[in-house]
Amino acid sequence: MQKNIAALLDKTLAAASLTGDKLADVFSKETHRFTITGLSRSGKSMLFTSLITMLKSRSEEGYACLPLLRYLPPSQVLDMRVEPLDGYKAFPHQENVAALAQGQWPSATEEAYGFKLVVRLKQTATFKKHLLPHTDVVFEFIDYPGEWITDIPMLSKTYAQWSDSTWAQLSSGPQQYYAETWRQVINQFDFEQPPTAANIHALVHAYRNYLIYAKREGISLLQPGSFLLDSSDFNWQEFGFTPLPSSITSDVSHPWYQAFNKHFCAFQNNWLTPLKQSIFKETDKQIILVDLFEGLNHSRQHLYQLKETLSHLADTFVYGQSNWFSRKVLKSEQIGKVAFVATKADLIPVSQRENLLNLLHQVSEGARAKFKDKPIEFEHFLVSAMQITDEGSSAQAIRYTDSNGRYVESSFEPIPATLKDMEEGAHFPVPSAQVPNDYKARILAGKGVDRLLQFLLGKGE
Known part of the structure; x- marks a missing residue:
């Protein structure tokens, strides 16, 4: 009985301001x-x-x-x-x-x-x-796209948390075999140089190359997957980011941390949040x-x-x-x-x-x-x-x-x-x-x- 009453109220509320054919549609x-x-x-x-x-x-x-x-x-x-x-x-x-x-x-x-x-x-x-x-x-x-699904959990993390968890992933399981070139890039990169647009571009492209390679080799847990989609509305070329060594993410004053933290927040606020609200609901x-x-x-x-x-x-x-x-x-x-x-x-x-x-x-x-x-x-x-x-x-x-x-x-x-x-x-x-x-x-x-x-x-x- 309670279920039937609720169903009737449901339709009555929706029909309150409708007449004619629209009223018929509701019911x-x-x-x-x-x-x-x-x-x-x-x-x-x-x-x-x-x-x-x-x-x-x-x-x-x-x-x-x-x-x-x-x-x-x-x-x-x-x-x-x-x-x-x-x-x-x-x-x-x-x-x-x-x-x-x-x-x-x-x-x-x-x-x-x-x-x-x-x-x-x-x-x-x-x-x-x-x-x-x-x-x-x-x-x-x-x-x-499946890439959107793997990115949504990033909403619950800070940039430092995401970076640290990503390095843990890259150091274990099958990813460790495909991330070797990316690790070499990070080990040889000079983080004393400022995070200019050109320097950020070089690092982001190196990380994206890892994502492309790992995806081709069957890796399913890749973030940000949206960086792999040409149709993505998020401009990863301008606001891209990568995981950074913990020595940098633990120093909130470091210029590279500040740059990538800003880009990560833009990714969350301008891309993931609207995406979750518009797609992953109802x-x-x-x-x-x-x-x-x-x-x-x-x-x-x-x-x-x-x-x-x-x-x-x-x-x-x-x-x-x-x-x-x-x-x-x-x-x-x-x-x-x-x-x-x-x-x-x-x-x-x-x-x-x-x-x-x-x-x-x-x-x-x-x-x-x-x-x-x-x-x-x-x-x-x-x-x-x-x-x-x-x-x-x-x-x-x-x-x-x-x-x-x-x-x-x-x-x-x-x-x-x-x-x-x-x-x-x-x-x-x-x-x-x-x-x-x-x-x-x-x-x-x-x-x-x-x-x-x-x-x-x-x-x-």
């Missing part, structure tokens, strides 16, 4: 907002492209590629359409499909994109159908994409670092079940459902996918620990946004089109079911599969997207 709409969170190369662009392709095929062509309407009975559906999302740049779906047609994978996400699926249902309740002929259920999807469902193959292809240390990164990222979002008070009075939305998704699951044989799911459970442990004592539903999923491989001649084999355009078969050793099962120095190469010619049919045959949507749309059953 006829139910909105769900999804945010797709994923680190760089986790497959966000391909998942978004596949999702829109599936939804358009279902709504415009009547292709039953998703059991999406289990919670929206097909007999009641009047209309189903994909529309732009207000305040967000339209996702480049057509451009990505054109790239696939040319045999190229979609470009990485470098901006915030959004779209919405609007499903119009016939009203069935006896009382309501006399007042309103339909109900619109709106599903809003938001995508943004969402009630979250999809966290994880590319386990990036770690498997490099080393066990990479997987442990991925686990650490996901744990840090969980601090970026507000988790818990939203209610009328939090939405209307506190003006805040909380994430009540979280889906951990291992992408590109068809790059290994079906026989190995249980091990992949076990790895996903372990890598997400730190993030899930942040949900303790909170009423949050979460599940783990294996998803293929496009079914680019076929079954091989044995349970350990798959067939696919390689980078030379040949249809080949590869056999695989079992992948580890746990992190400790992966031997130090071992790595598990994954196939470099080409975009298939029948890419649209393979998008519509993608695996796991339907089950993922069922969970996010479900009523907790």
Whole structure:
């Protein structure tokens, strides 16, 4: 009863100043907002492209590629359409499909994109159908660069704290192998010279070269990730900064500390704070994409670092079940459902996918620990946004089109079911599969997207 009263008050407050069609919209709409969170190369662009392709095929062509309407009975559906999302740049779906047609994978996400699926249902309740002929259920999807996600935790640190923690990262784990050139630059740099624009430029570019190299080698925890994006509105060329030796960050009077502290504060105030307020809010469902193959292809240390990164990222979002008070009075939305998704699951044989799911459970442990004592539903999923491989001649084999355009078969050793099962120095190469010619049919045959949507749309059953 209390829940029904709150729902009525919710709609009554919103309708107080409306009449006619606008009043009908308030009482006829139910909105769900999804945010797709994923680190760089986790497959966000391909998942978004596949999702829109599936939804358009279902709504415009009547292709039953998703059991999406289990919670929206097909007999009641009047209309189903994909529309732009207000305040967000339209996702480049057509451009990505054109790239696939040319045999190229979609470009990485470098901006915030959004779209919405609007499903119009016939009203069935006896009382309501006399007042309103339909109900619109709106599903809003938001995508943004993974580099933004890794930067948001920097809001909770001072420049000195960030610098010291970054050096700790650079001195351990897989980063230590890729930061050698950067450390040499710092060791040879003369900090007695003043922090002129030219000197700062030289240091920032050397650090950015490390970021580029480490990203290419599969490192996930890189800050500031925004320095890697050409589309970023933050001018890192003018206000760039790097970690500095503790002998400098401990001396607040040092000219280099003062210069980089000023730039760091500008990064927080002029870039991260507005970004968090505009993008990382008002969402009630979250999809966290994880590319386990990036770690498997490099080393066990990479997987442990991925686990650490996901744990840090969980601090970026507000988790818990939203209610009328939090939405209307506190003006805040909380994430009540979280889906951990291992992408590109068809790059290994079906026989190995249980091990992949076990790895996903372990890598997400730190993030899930942040949900303790909170009423949050979460599940783990294996998803293929496009079914680019076929079954091989044995349970350990798959067939696919390689980078030379040949249809080949590869056999695989079992992948580890746990992190400790992966031997130090071992790595598990994954196939470099080409975009298939029948890419649209393979998008519509993608695996796991339907089950993922069922969970996010479900009523907790």
